Amino acid sequence: MKPFDYERADDTDGAIATVSDDPTATYLGGGTNLVDHMKLGVAEPGKLVDITKLPYDFVETLPDGRVSVGATVRNSELAASHVIRQSYPVLAQALLAGASGQLRNLATTGGNLVQRTRCAYFQDPSTPCNKREPGSGCSALEGWNRHHAILGASEHCVATHPSDMAVALAALDATVVVRGSNGQRRIPVTELHRLPGDEPERDTVLEHGELITSVELPAPSVSARSTYRKVRERASYAFALVSVAAVMEVDEGTVRDARIALGGVAHKPWRAEAAERELRGTPATEENFRRAAEAELEQAESLRDNAFKIPMTRNTLCAVLRELTREDRA
Amino acid sequence: MDAEITLRVDGQRRTLSVDTRTTLLDALRERLGVISPKKGCDHGQCGACTVLLDGRRVTSCLTLAVAQDGAEVTTAEGLSEGDRPHPVQQAFLEHDGFQCGYCTPGQVCSAVGMLDEVKAGWPSHVTENLEEEPDLDDEEIRERMSGNLCRCGAYTNIVSAIREAAE
Ligand SMILES: Cc1cc2nc3c(=O)[nH]c(=O)nc-3n(C[C@H](O)[C@H](O)[C@H](O)COP(=O)(O)OP(=O)(O)OC[C@H]3O[C@@H](n4cnc5c(N)ncnc54)[C@H](O)[C@@H]3O)c2cc1C
Ligand code: SF4
Ligand code: FES
Ligand code: FES
Numbered sequence: 264m265k266p267f268d269y270e271r272a273d274d275t276d277g278a279i280a281t282v283s284d285d286p287t288a289t290y291l292g293g294g295t296n297l298v299d300h301m302k303l304g305v306a307e308p309g310k311l312v313d314i315t316k317l318p319y320d321f322v323e324t325l326p327d328g329r330v331s332v333g334a335t336v337r338n339s340e341l342a343a344s345h346v347i348r349q350s351y352p353v354l355a356q357a358l359l360a361g362a363s364g365q366l367r368n369l370a371t372t373g374g375n376l377v378q379r380t381r382c383a384y385f386q387d388p389s390t391p392c393n394k395r396e397p398g399s400g401c402s403a404l405e406g407w408n409r410h411h412a413i414l415g416a417s418e419h420c421v422a423t424h425p426s427d428m429a430v431a432l433a434a435l436d437a438t439v440v441v442r443g444s445n446g447q448r449r450i451p452v453t454e455l456h457r458l459p460g461d462e463p464e465r466d467t468v469l470e471h472g473e474l475i476t477s478v479e480l481p482a483p484s485v486s487a488r489s490t491y492r493k494v495r496e497r498a499s500y501a502f503a504l505v506s507v508a509a510v511m512e513v514d515e516g517t518v519r520d521a522r523i524a525l526g527g528v529a530h531k532p533w534r535a536e537a538a539e540r541e542l543r544g545t546p547a548t549e550e551n552f553r554r555a556a557e558a559e560l561e562q563a564e565s566l567r568d569n570a571f572k573i574p575m576t577r578n579t580l581c582a583v584l585r586e587l588t589r590e591d592r593a
Numbered sequence: 594m595d596a597e598i599t600l601r602v603d604g605q606r607r608t609l610s611v612d613t614r615t616t617l618l619d620a621l622r623e624r625l626g627v628i629s630p631k632k633g634c635d636h637g638q639c640g641a642c643t644v645l646l647d648g649r650r651v652t653s654c655l656t657l658a659v660a661q662d663g664a665e666v667t668t669a670e671g672l673s674e675g676d677r678p679h680p681v682q683q684a685f686l687e688h689d690g691f692q693c694g695y696c697t698p699g700q701v702c703s704a705v706g707m708l709d710e711v712k713a714g715w716p717s718h719v720t721e722n723l724e725e726e727p728d729l730d731d732e733e734i735r736e737r738m739s740g741n742l743c744r745c746g747a748y749t750n751i752v753s754a755i756r757e758a759a760e
Contacts, residue, residue, distance in 0.1 A: 268594050269613040269659045295655045298616065299636055311613075313660050339649075343715040348723040359718040363740025364707055366637055368649040369656060499718065499739035 264301050268310040275442065275474065278312050283444045283472030290314050290474060292335065292374030295366050300379070304388045305395060315371065319476055322346060328482030331440075334373035334475045338428065339364065341372060351480060353489035353508050357431035360493040363500050373475040376429055376439065376455065379466060380422035380530075381502055383407065393419045394463040401463075409568035410504070413560075413576070414529040420463030421566060424456055424531050425502050431491055433524035433532035434508035437480050443473040452478065453524075456531030463530075487512045487520070488587045494527075494579055503527035505575045511587040518542045518551075518588070525559075528576055535559045538580065547588035552581045598662040602627055603671025611658045618642045620658035621668065629670040629698040633742070640741030643699035643706075644668050650706025652740075669698030672705060681705050681758045690754035692745035700741045704755050707737045711759070729759050 269291075272278035282288040287309030291297060300306035319333030322344045330346055341347060342358035362370065384390045384402035391400035403411055403421050411421040429452065437452040455467050469475075489510040495501040506526035512519040521542040523535040541555035556577040563573050599608045602625060611620055618635075621627040621644070633641030635654045642654040645667040653666075672679035678686065681704050691697040711729050719736045720727045727733060734755050735748075743751065 264614045266594055267613055269596060269657070271660075271662075291657075291660065293655075294657060294660065295637055295652070298655050298657060301614075302635065311657075315660070339710070339715065343710075343713070348716065352723055355716065355723055356718070359716060359720075362637075363640065363652075364710065364737055365640060365643050365650050365652045365703060365740045366655070368646075368651050368706075499736050 264304075265307045265309075267308050269313065270310065271313045272317055275317055275476070278314055278317065279442060279444055279472055279474055281310070281312050282474075285310055286471065288312060290373070292371035293337070293366075293369035294374075295362070295369050296374060296378040300386075303386055305379075305386060314373070314474065319373075325479075330480040330482075332372055332478045332480065334477055335371050337368055338362070338370040338372070338375060339367035342367065350483035351431075351435060351489070353434060353491045353510060354428070354431040354480070356491035357427040357493075357506075357508060360491060360503075360506070361427040372428075372478055375426055376432075376452075376475060376478075377467060377469070378426055381410065381425045382422040383410075385422060394422060394459075394466075397462075397464045404566070407568065408566040410502070410527075411566055411569050412529050413563040413565055413569060413572045414525070414533050415458045416530065416564070417459045417461065417463070419461050420459035420530065422459065422463070422530055423527055424466075424529070426532070427491070427493060427503060427506060427526060429456070430506055430524045430526035430532040431508045432478060432480075433534055434489070434510050434522045435480055436522065437478050439475055440477045440479060441469065441473050442476050443470060447476075449479075453532070453534050459530045466530075484512065486514070490583060490587055492579055492583050492586075494575060505572055505579050507576075507579050507583045509580075509583050509587055511584070513547050513588050516546055516590075518545055518547050521555075521584075523580070525576060525580070528563075528572060535580070537561070542584075547584070549581070549585070552584040553577070555584070556580045596659045596662075598659055600625075600658075600661065600663075601665045603666070603668055613657065613659050615658045616654050617644070617646075617656045617658045617661050617666070618653040621653065621666070627668055627670065629668045630702075631695055631698060633696070633699075638742075639696070639699075640703055641696050641699040643702045643741065645702055645706055648706075648709065650703050667702070669701045672701065679705065681708070681755070684754040684758040685751070688750045688754035688757065689747070690751045691743075691747050696741060696743045696745075700738070700743070700751055703738060703741045704758065708755075708759055710737070729756075731756065734759075
């Protein structure tokens with residue numbers, strides 16, 4: 264590991280100025296991704312600005328019913344928070360499906376969003392990787408790509424985003440609140456992460472020095488049901504092969520609203536807009552679920568090892584829709 | 594770059610100067626001679642390095658010592674009261690919750706932290722109803738302990754030990 268300076272930030276603007284002014288500086292949250300990358304030689308920051316003591320450890324209901332989640336709330340605390348369990352079960356479930364108890368006690372909201380791909384080549388500096396070293400080539404394209412993308416990939420990168428939490432946030436239409444040296448801006452979480460295109464080194468639209476301060480959830484709808492389902496290679500403590508987060512409103516057997524996000528299939532949490540369009544206003548039937556899933560997956564393209572993800576996504580999505588539209592569920 | 598930090602480790606105040614690159618695990622083992630937390634993978638994947646940090650279980654290999662300046666760290670060694678093992682340690686002994694013992698300090702710390710999480714009403718991935726108090730059956734124990742691997746495969750006895758300690 265390369266030597267670096269460490270600073271514990273005690274005010275937000277100071278932290279932002281420090282990182283903005285130093286191209287080698289970066290924020291440190293729980294460290295569960297960044298410290299790992301520093302050990303692997305994937306990240307070599309010259310300075311770490313620890314933000315975990317900044318005043319962003321809150322889960323707060325705003326006067327208009329929205330819920331604001333601070334950037335330094337630990338994943339475990341967020342999953343255990345009553346308002347999240349009660350009003351946003353899809354988010355609690357996604358958090359609980361991620362990593363392990365020990366890691367969730369360290370991992371923060373901000374760090375979880377900005378964590379980087381688990382592509383094995385990305386994590387191994389001895390192999391070419393456009394994300395780690397722009398222009399060096401993509402080892403996964405013709406290599407071992409069982410865990411890679413089926414949607415929205417490019418010839419430059421076929422990696423997937425690993426976060427479970429971010430998939431739930433995408434289905435919830437959450438907003439990310441960001442502060443930089445030019446002030447604050449708000450980004451829909453669905454626009455935070457990028458598709459790889461010809462700049463796979465850029466995971467998100469954040470500029471250097473921009474700090475995520477909170478994530479806002481729209482006021483919960485009383486008639487909506489939501490859930491998160493994750494398919495993985497073992498029952499626990501593994502990243503998603505495929506996951507589905509969905510928020511559904513059904514009235515007398517007709518789908519009024521459907522908000523669906525897919526995980527494990529793309530460079531970002533993938534909002535399944537084609538499937539949503541197919542579903543809205545139609546009867547909640549098995550046939551329509553299948554048609555919606557097929558509509559979304561029309562654009563899917565598989566690589567050597569990951570063709571299984573296409574039927575797996577279709578089946579998981581149909582299972583989630585079935586579960587959320589069952590009449591007997593209170 | 595060096596930094597001076599103070600930790601409370603197993604009840605004792607320890608001040609030391611660390612290179613900022615030192616993980617909490619390495620600070621404990623290499624600098625302070627506290628060797629009950631073990632290094633398995635060094636990447637957050639096995640749980641052998643689990644300690645209680647300000648009462649919460651964490652993987653000490655993925656947090657920097659310098660970031661924990663001022664924290665209270667409890668390792669498996671510090672759980673016992675003198676010669677009297679902690680109830681979770683006693684249960685591991687009675688149920689043969691180990692073979693080689695390498696993963697055991699991490700398992701024990703993880704179990705202690707996990708039981709507190711259950712007491713606080715925290716749900717897990719297998720908790721059916723997120724709004725009710727979780728009931729710690731074997732499926733819950735397995736899910737909540739999935740961050741601790743055991744190469745010897747002592748899982749069945751680990752689950753029995755934790756089941757008993759929970760009662
Ligand atoms: C063994 C293992 C298994 C895992 N399994 C899963 C899983 O199944 N599902 C899953 O979703 N995740 C999983 N994870 C990943 C884990 O969720 C992430 O490592 C964690 O959420 C990152 O959060 P952190 O606070 O530790 O981030 P850090 O490591 O501190 O930071 C990560 C990145 O975010 C940046 N950053 C941190 N905070 C901010 C902020 N407020 N604003 C802007 N940038 C910021 C940092 O600069 C860094 O680039 C796993 C990790 C491990 C090690
Ligand atoms: S898929 Fe992306 S991250 Fe993986 S090797 Fe190719 S360029 Fe790198
Ligand atoms: S050594 Fe820390 S999790 Fe394996
Ligand atoms: S007892 Fe040997 S690794 Fe668990």
